[in-house]
Amino acid sequence: MTAHTYKIIELVGSSPNGTDEAIRNAIAKAAQTVKHMDWYEVIESRGHIVNGQIQHYQVTIKVGFRIED
Amino acid sequence: MTAHTYKIIELVGSSPNGTDEAIRNAIAKAAQTVKHMDWYEVIESRGHIVNGQIQHYQVTIKVGFRIED
Amino acid sequence: MTAHTYKIIELVGSSPNGTDEAIRNAIAKAAQTVKHMDWYEVIESRGHIVNGQIQHYQVTIKVGFRIED
Amino acid sequence: MTAHTYKIIELVGSSPNGTDEAIRNAIAKAAQTVKHMDWYEVIESRGHIVNGQIQHYQVTIKVGFRIED
Amino acid sequence: MTAHTYKIIELVGSSPNGTDEAIRNAIAKAAQTVKHMDWYEVIESRGHIVNGQIQHYQVTIKVGFRIED
Amino acid sequence: MTAHTYKIIELVGSSPNGTDEAIRNAIAKAAQTVKHMDWYEVIESRGHIVNGQIQHYQVTIKVGFRIED
Amino acid sequence: MTAHTYKIIELVGSSPNGTDEAIRNAIAKAAQTVKHMDWYEVIESRGHIVNGQIQHYQVTIKVGFRIED
Amino acid sequence: MTAHTYKIIELVGSSPNGTDEAIRNAIAKAAQTVKHMDWYEVIESRGHIVNGQIQHYQVTIKVGFRIED
Amino acid sequence: MTAHTYKIIELVGSSPNGTDEAIRNAIAKAAQTVKHMDWYEVIESRGHIVNGQIQHYQVTIKVGFRIED
Amino acid sequence: MTAHTYKIIELVGSSPNGTDEAIRNAIAKAAQTVKHMDWYEVIESRGHIVNGQIQHYQVTIKVGFRIED
Amino acid sequence: MTAHTYKIIELVGSSPNGTDEAIRNAIAKAAQTVKHMDWYEVIESRGHIVNGQIQHYQVTIKVGFRIED
Amino acid sequence: MTAHTYKIIELVGSSPNGTDEAIRNAIAKAAQTVKHMDWYEVIESRGHIVNGQIQHYQVTIKVGFRIED
Numbered sequence: 017m018t019a020h021t022y023k024i025i026e027l028v029g030s031s032p033n034g035t036d037e038a039i040r041n042a043i044a045k046a047a048q049t050v051k052h053m054d055w056y057e058v059i060e061s062r063g064h065i066v067n068g069q070i071q072h073y074q075v076t077i078k079v080g081f082r083i084e085d
Numbered sequence: 086m087t088a089h090t091y092k093i094i095e096l097v098g099s100s101p102n103g104t105d106e107a108i109r110n111a112i113a114k115a116a117q118t119v120k121h122m123d124w125y126e127v128i129e130s131r132g133h134i135v136n137g138q139i140q141h142y143q144v145t146i147k148v149g150f151r152i153e154d
Numbered sequence: 155m156t157a158h159t160y161k162i163i164e165l166v167g168s169s170p171n172g173t174d175e176a177i178r179n180a181i182a183k184a185a186q187t188v189k190h191m192d193w194y195e196v197i198e199s200r201g202h203i204v205n206g207q208i209q210h211y212q213v214t215i216k217v218g219f220r221i222e223d
Numbered sequence: 224m225t226a227h228t229y230k231i232i233e234l235v236g237s238s239p240n241g242t243d244e245a246i247r248n249a250i251a252k253a254a255q256t257v258k259h260m261d262w263y264e265v266i267e268s269r270g271h272i273v274n275g276q277i278q279h280y281q282v283t284i285k286v287g288f289r290i291e292d
Numbered sequence: 293m294t295a296h297t298y299k300i301i302e303l304v305g306s307s308p309n310g311t312d313e314a315i316r317n318a319i320a321k322a323a324q325t326v327k328h329m330d331w332y333e334v335i336e337s338r339g340h341i342v343n344g345q346i347q348h349y350q351v352t353i354k355v356g357f358r359i360e361d
Numbered sequence: 362m363t364a365h366t367y368k369i370i371e372l373v374g375s376s377p378n379g380t381d382e383a384i385r386n387a388i389a390k391a392a393q394t395v396k397h398m399d400w401y402e403v404i405e406s407r408g409h410i411v412n413g414q415i416q417h418y419q420v421t422i423k424v425g426f427r428i429e430d
Numbered sequence: 431m432t433a434h435t436y437k438i439i440e441l442v443g444s445s446p447n448g449t450d451e452a453i454r455n456a457i458a459k460a461a462q463t464v465k466h467m468d469w470y471e472v473i474e475s476r477g478h479i480v481n482g483q484i485q486h487y488q489v490t491i492k493v494g495f496r497i498e499d
Numbered sequence: 500m501t502a503h504t505y506k507i508i509e510l511v512g513s514s515p516n517g518t519d520e521a522i523r524n525a526i527a528k529a530a531q532t533v534k535h536m537d538w539y540e541v542i543e544s545r546g547h548i549v550n551g552q553i554q555h556y557q558v559t560i561k562v563g564f565r566i567e568d
Numbered sequence: 569m570t571a572h573t574y575k576i577i578e579l580v581g582s583s584p585n586g587t588d589e590a591i592r593n594a595i596a597k598a599a600q601t602v603k604h605m606d607w608y609e610v611i612e613s614r615g616h617i618v619n620g621q622i623q624h625y626q627v628t629i630k631v632g633f634r635i636e637d
Numbered sequence: 638m639t640a641h642t643y644k645i646i647e648l649v650g651s652s653p654n655g656t657d658e659a660i661r662n663a664i665a666k667a668a669q670t671v672k673h674m675d676w677y678e679v680i681e682s683r684g685h686i687v688n689g690q691i692q693h694y695q696v697t698i699k700v701g702f703r704i705e706d
Numbered sequence: 707m708t709a710h711t712y713k714i715i716e717l718v719g720s721s722p723n724g725t726d727e728a729i730r731n732a733i734a735k736a737a738q739t740v741k742h743m744d745w746y747e748v749i750e751s752r753g754h755i756v757n758g759q760i761q762h763y764q765v766t767i768k769v770g771f772r773i774e775d
Numbered sequence: 776m777t778a779h780t781y782k783i784i785e786l787v788g789s790s791p792n793g794t795d796e797a798i799r800n801a802i803a804k805a806a807q808t809v810k811h812m813d814w815y816e817v818i819e820s821r822g823h824i825v826n827g828q829i830q831h832y833q834v835t836i837k838v839g840f841r842i843e844d
Contacts (some may be wrong), residue, residue, distance in 0.1 A: 132262065134250060134260040134263060138250070139247060
């Protein structure tokens with residue numbers, strides 16, 4: 017991290033397949049509109065259960081991105 | 086919560102009447118510009134005291150809303 | 155609290171009307187099967203939003219009850 | 224909050240009627256002896272259950288007040 | 293989550309293969325006796341090491357399920 | 362801890378004599394109905410004061426036990 | 431706890447002999463000036479080491495006492 | 500804080516000179532686009548080390564600002 | 569810290585110049601009435617923003633002082 | 638865990654492929670110099686983003702190992 | 707604590723007899739190789755249960771010691 | 776942070792002059808024996824008071840450094 021200013025946003029990604037894919041999905045979605053993303057941090061890991069099975073893994077992350085000068 | 090991506094924002098609502106109304110005020114204000122709000126979570130509950138009485142209940146909430154595809 | 159042993163269970167109550175009623179609903183439901191409840195503690199206060207309005211207040215509580223000798 | 228020094232005290236208020244009234248009761252009691260109270264913050268929200276019903280809502284708050292110059 | 297009451301239980305699942313499978317194993321085991329499970333939340337993620345390698349991934353989760361009316 | 366599933370329950374034990382005995386009392390009480398207890402963790406340590414002296418030490422613990430296959 | 435207002439103070443007690451005695455010493459000291467103490471809660475448990483041995487056990491507690499009407 | 504609604508954003512400021520300047524830099528950057536900022540709160544204080552010396556102090560803050568009516 | 573009993577109080581100091589001065593101001597104010605102060609611990613670091621600039625740094629500290637025998 | 642003494646160290650492992658592999662990499666690296674590792678616990682899960690994609694998953698773990706007698 | 711630099715290490719001590727002895731055992735073990743230990747702080751207090759009885763009290767502590775100049 | 780493994784150590788630095796200098800002193804001391812330090816994070820900020828004035832600012836930090844391959 018250099019001497020820039022960063023903004024942190026909070027996202028929830030989800031996936032039927034696993035925790036890591038839920039993180040990747042949130043970042044891929046954010047990448048459509050946010051530039052200069054630099055890091056993420058997992059805040060909460062949870063999921064939705066239907067009929068005794070996990071239907072969606074849901075991961076809340078904070079994402080830091082550099083504010084353009 | 087289905088397999089969408091959600092964004093979480095943090096708001097402080099206030100009310101002269103009570104904690105629940107402070108939450109409702111924050112959500113009503115956000116509803117003017119944010120669509121697809123799905124849940125809120127109370128982060129902090131506090132208030133402003135004037136002359137020994139609560140003048141405003143102030144509640145910090147996180148609000149999650151679905152990002153449109 | 156006297157020299158008994160207590161068990162603590164965790165419940166989520168909900169209400170369309172407010173935070174306190176959500177707590178009361180959880181305790182009323184538990185009272186149908188649990189005796190000797192002695193105290194509760196709020197763990198999390200959140201809610202479900204539909205069309206920009208709170209549809210249900212949802213409060214997670216821990217409830218302590220005395221184990222019969 | 225201006226450039227004064229504040230002291231923070233911790234109180235537990237109670238009420239048979241609800242969470243907000245428990246907060247108000249603690250502040251009203253403190254107002255009998257403490258001047259210049261400026262804000263409160265909820266630390267813990269719990270209650271006493273008797274015969275399957277809430278007998279007292281009990282709320283722990285921190286109260287900040289300005290120290291006179 | 294609708295206007296029902298939910299109970300939350302805490303489980304530890306384990307797996308020799310990974311974190312997500314440890315979660316799934318805990319839920320599959322619970323599904324043998326618990327109906328109406330609705331969500332889980334990861335509380336702690338740890339593991340057992342033998343001879344410098346992970347022998348079991350161990351994940352503590354809270355599981356929420358609806359109490360039948 | 363092997364590849365089993367564990368359940369965690371929360372108990373409050375008390376004793377007029379000390380913190381450790383309060384823990385032991387909670388576990389002894391649980392042992393009357395719960396098998397395969399494997400570990401405990403202290404969550405909260407508090408007590409009841411009467412006439413300026415501790416009347417009961419009260420310790421909240423989580424207890425993990427293996428669910429039988 | 432009945433419908434009174436309580437104040438909570440924070441104390442550090444110490445003892446050369448053990449954790450429980452450090453708690454008792456703090457309460458005994460407070461009892462010289464504070465009436466109506468009702469409960470304590472351990473906030474922090476630490477100690478001072480001299481020459482590789484514990485010289486004092488030091489326990490930080492919160493003590494709640496009823497404010498007289 | 501009066502009866503308005505506030506939004507809270509999270510920023511990371513940095514400075515080669517010290518913690519306070521890192522806070523000021525984040526606020527100065529935000530002031531270019533955000534009006535009505537009212538308070539900040541430090542969330543995390545860290546830094547980047549190069550060749551055994553601090554190259555940048557990095558402070559994560561939350562900033563609250565009033566939403567215009 | 570020797571085998572005495574200590575009391576801990578919570579203060580908020582403020583300064584237009586910086587975080588450390590806000591701490592010093594709180595301690596200087598307390599020193600007018602409290603003897604035997606031994607340590608402080610920072611609990612919260614925040615500030616008031618006016619016109620896009622920090623008007624006051626505000627630091628909440630706990631201060632421990634020895635109770636006289 | 639038997640009646641031995643354990644030391645706990647904190648490590649950050651990384652992997653381009655996923656969270657679990659980042660944990661395994663940290664443990665494999667530690668195994669080159671540390672004997673008798675017995676358990677790990679995940680403290681923080683984060684990652685580095687480059688061009689809108691996760692370049693490294695980074696997991697902070699605590700590892701406990703038995704001190705030889 | 708004077709103007710020295712201190713290092714903090716984390717240890718788990720155990721004892722079949724009680725919490726305080728588990729702390730003392732960890733410190734005694736560390737004293738074999740670490741000089742200038744100055745304080746400890748309890749991080750976690752747990753234990754191992756066999757046949758419904760505590761077999762070992764296990765206490766995780768942080769220990770601070772002065773780095774020699 | 777690249778795909779290396781990092782170790783995190785915990786230090787307490789002190790200074791008679793201020794918080795930032797206490798951090799710098801801890802890092803300077805560590806730099807005498809630890810290579811490849813990459814970041815620090817403030818864990819606790821406190822100080823020692825003598826005669827109503829801060830004698831030493833004491834800051835606990837975690838420092839991460841790369842383990843050589």
